[in-house]
Amino acid sequence: MRNSSLLRIYGKLIISAGCWGGAFVAAKIVVQQLPPTLAAALRFTLAFSVLLVALIIKEGKKAWVPPRDWALLIAAALTGIALYNIFFFTGMIYTSPINGSLIVSSGPVMTTLISGLLFKERITGRQSLGLFLSLGGVAVIISQGSWSILKELAFNKGDLIIAGALFCWSLYTVIGKATGQRWSSLLATTYACGLGAVILWIFAWPHVHTTQWQNLEPPVIVAVIFMAVFASAIAFVFWYDGVRQVGAGRTSAFQNLVPVFSAVSANLILGDRIFPFHAIGAVLILYGVYLANSKQKPQPVQTLACSPKNAP
Structure with missing residues (x-):
């Protein structure tokens, strides 16, 4: 591959990571005026519209899946879209984008643990160490580096809710191993x-008539559009193109940029401070993810995801 083509692909991957990092800040803005379920429903209604156009253009008649084959897709929708985003938007009411992105960045390690528990996949010593370090990093984040908070279990409830989102996303990723054997990621x-x-509209509908739409501030509207079009649709298409062009292994390295972009954008847009415990937690989480995923044989299947394993 020519250097110019490689740089273009890497540029797209960086844009994807930037969009996913910015999504944590966008969510923080959105939940100031919209209920979590309504925010999530709007996001994925718009995202679906964009992705559907891309799917029809790319796959044509192959884009149709008979309803009798929807069981796995419904499971994916329930865990990775509906439940994940209900937890995600609710958690962002109470926690910071920096905390949220760092907790979610441990997703690959949580996926390894769930695969081992549910499907008896062998967990190596290296993966176990990675799991231990990543969970330790999450503990540092949710305890804010304070032993007294950890000892008394006086955690920020937003961090705990985001941990619930992390669990849902990991289930979604595991389900994706099955869907990837039958259909394309797109x-x-x-x-x-x-x-x-x-599914989200079932829970969001009661809020449609109680939300003061005329009072929505422009930043909220822009944030919803950003999350739907850029963080959910365009970023996925760019990421999928990167996996196809340079492989999943090289592409996955760019996942580590997500919490970096989240921290920078939160600092610039919201004025959030970056504390030492953020840096310590980030090092433990990202090194743990590296250990858990390094020197493994590549999987021949594609995984389902609107984003990589640590994205919102």
């Missing part, structure tokens, strides 16, 4: 977003 993700939006 197709599976588009259906998951569409079905997830339907």
Whole structure:
């Protein structure tokens, strides 16, 4: 591959990571005026519309999946779109974008643990060490580096809710191993977003008539559009192109930029401070993820995701 083509692909991957990092800040803005379920429903209704166009252009008639084959797709929609985003938006009411992105960045390690528990996949000593370090990093984040908070379990409830989102996303990733054997990532993700939006509207509908739409501030509207179009649709297409062009291994390295972009954007846009415990937690989490995922044989299947394993 020519250097110019490689740089273009890497540029797209950096843009994807930037969009996902910025999504934590966007969510923090959105939940100031919109209920979590309504925010999530709007996000994925718009995202589905964009992805559906891309799917039809790319796959044509192959884009149709008979409803009798929707079981896995519904499971993916429930865990990775509906439940994940209910936890995600609710958690962002109470915690900071920096905390949220760092906790979610331990997703690959949590996925390894769930795969081992549910499907008896062998967990190596190296993966166990990575799991221990990453969970230690999460503990540092949610305890704010304070032993007294950890000892008394006086955690920020937003951090705990985000941990619930992390668990849902890890289940979604595990389910994606099965969907990836049957459909392309673009197709599976588009259906998951569409079905997830339907589920979300069931919970969001009561808020439609109570929300003061005329009072929505421009930053909230822009944030919803950003999360739907850029963080959910365009970023996924760019990421999928990167996986296809340079492989999953090289692409996955760019996942580590997500909490970096989140921290920088939170500092610039919201004025959030970056504390030493953020840096310590980040090092433990990211090194743990590296240990858990390094020197493994590549999986021949594609995984379903609107984003990589640590994205919102």
